[in-house]
Amino acid sequence: MYISTPRNIAPLDTILPDEPLLMMGAGPVPIPARVAAANSIVINHLGDTMSQIIEQVKSMSGYVFQTRSSRILGVAGPGSAAMEMAVANLIEPGDSCLCICNGFFSNRLAEMAERNGASVVRHLVAGNESVDVAAFENLLNTHCPRVVTIVQGETSNTVCNRGLADICQIARRHNCLVIVDAVCTLSTMLLNMDEWGIDAVITGGQKGLSSIPGVSLVAFSERAWEAISQRKTPMQHWCLDAKLADQFWYQKAYHYTAPVSGVLAIHEALRLICNESLPTRFTRHLRSSSALQAGIEAMGLTLFIEPQHRLNSVVGIKLPDGVEGPSLLHYMSSHYKVEISGSFGASIVRIGQMGEQCRAHNIFRTLHALGASLTSLGVNVDVPAGVSALEKSLQDFDKHAGYAAPAQGQFAAVSSN
Numbered sequence: 001m002y003i004s005t006p007r008n009i010a011p012l013d014t015i016l017p018d019e020p021l022l023m024m025g026a027g028p029v030p031i032p033a034r035v036a037a038a039n040s041i042v043i044n045h046l047g048d049t050m051s052q053i054i055e056q057v058k059s060m061s062g063y064v065f066q067t068r069s070s071r072i073l074g075v076a077g078p079g080s081a082a083m084e085m086a087v088a089n090l091i092e093p094g095d096s097c098l099c100i101c102n103g104f105f106s107n108r109l110a111e112m113a114e115r116n117g118a119s120v121v122r123h124l125v126a127g128n129e130s131v132d133v134a135a136f137e138n139l140l141n142t143h144c145p146r147v148v149t150i151v152q153g154e155t156s157n158t159v160c161n162r163g164l165a166d167i168c169q170i171a172r173r174h175n176c177l178v179i180v181d182a183v184c185t186l187s188t189m190l191l192n193m194d195e196w197g198i199d200a201v202i203t204g205g206q207k208g209l210s211s212i213p214g215v216s217l218v219a220f221s222e223r224a225w226e227a228i229s230q231r232k233t234p235m236q237h238w239c240l241d242a243k244l245a246d247q248f249w250y251q252k253a254y255h256y257t258a259p260v261s262g263v264l265a266i267h268e269a270l271r272l273i274c275n276e277s278l279p280t281r282f283t284r285h286l287r288s289s290s291a292l293q294a295g296i297e298a299m300g301l302t303l304f305i306e307p308q309h310r311l312n313s314v315v316g317i318k319l320p321d322g323v324e325g326p327s328l329l330h331y332m333s334s335h336y337k338v339e340i341s342g343s344f345g346a347s348i349v350r351i352g353q354m355g356e357q358c359r360a361h362n363i364f365r366t367l368h369a370l371g372a373s374l375t376s377l378g379v380n381v382d383v384p385a386g387v388s389a390l391e392k393s394l395q396d397f398d399k400h401a402g403y404a405a406p407a408q409g410q411f412a413a414v415s416s417n
């Protein structure tokens with residue numbers, strides 16, 4: 001006897017919306033046409049074409065991470081798999097680990113460290129703020145951890161650890177291994193892996209890089225690699241074993257069948273970033289996010305995080321009284337075909353400003369959808385004032401800061417080998 005064919009399976013075109021929704025939430029974000037096209041191709045995972053692509057992915061990643069490390073690995077899996085790869089390879093049972101916890105994702109790093117047998121001290125940063133650098137240094141002196149974990153941007157509550165460069169440099173002086181989660185921030189704002197002394201940088205595909213979900217990158221420093229090479233205990237994870245992954249990424253040998261289409265997609269995403277250049281891309285993100293924030297405030301809404309602690313890559317907005325997050329999201333999606341994100345507990349909604357989300361046409365459409373939906377739900381917001389403030393912010397930005405003379409000298413060029 002066979003289990004019979006399932007009934008009533010609808011073809012995709014009857015399930016998907018007629019017109020794609022504009023993805024303006026906390027990820028996944030819209031992908032450029034070239035990334036989508038690359039993602040539709042399947043090639044031999046061990047052939048010459050693939051090795052050429054792998055070489056280019058590594059050299060472009062070196063630019064995007066700002067590292068000369070030759071330990072940049074791709075991971076078949078979400079950003080969380082990249083987090084797990086960094087944590088599981090660098091932590092051995094009994095290691096002391098200080099985890100800076102600003103919210104949901106930084107807590108996930110702490111949980112992963114615990115599951116890998118570390119003795120974890122969580123520094124819970126209260127009040128939706130960046131971690132305080134002096135407080136961090138005191139903790140280092142008290143606990144002398146071997147490993148420190150931290151997020152650059154805490155997507156869940158839209159807090160940015162503004163002092164990240166100092167934190168990393170201080171941790172390095174204390175001889176700690178520093179793991180930085182840059183899933184939502186990489187290529188949207190400054191991160192200098194080598195200069196800041198970071199030992200592992202984690203990113204995913206579907207946020208800052210504007211690629212697809214499911215293929216991620218981790219960059220290890222040479223120091224981190226030494227620690228991995230000198231492990232006393234074997235890695236529990238076979239798929240996430242960095243030394244096995246190194247065989248594929250650096251020695252053209254088989255580990256597991258790489259997600260070839262997704263690697264092609266991330267290749268194109270990285271190439272677009274290199275063509276744009278980091279300084280221009282950071283400026284585009286700052287210009288777009290600042291204008292969106294100005295528009296939201298001018299409409300009469302309140303941003304969740306104080307300016308000095310605020311993340312630009314994901315913008316958190318307090319829900320006005322009398323509106324439930326899910327009804328607002330549903331209204332925006334069904335009436336205006338714009339998707340934004342709800343929250344992890346706090347009474348906020350979140351709009352992403354990562355990669356392709358940072359285009360003027362996308363932020364105008366999103367701000368209008370937000371304001372018009374709130375109006376329909378009975379909230380008194382001034383949509384014209386918001387749209388006008390958005391436009392004014394863009395114009396002022398071009399007049400004052402502008403795209404003039406990006407500080408190219410600050411960034412190492414892509415290596416040409």
Ligand SMILES: *Cc1c(COP(=O)(O)O)cnc(C)c1O
Nearest residue numbers: 078079080105153155183184204
């Ligand atoms: C999204 C996100 C993750 C997790 O990525 P997944 O692809 O959902 O596993 C981790 N850290 C941060 C900061 C994120 O924004």
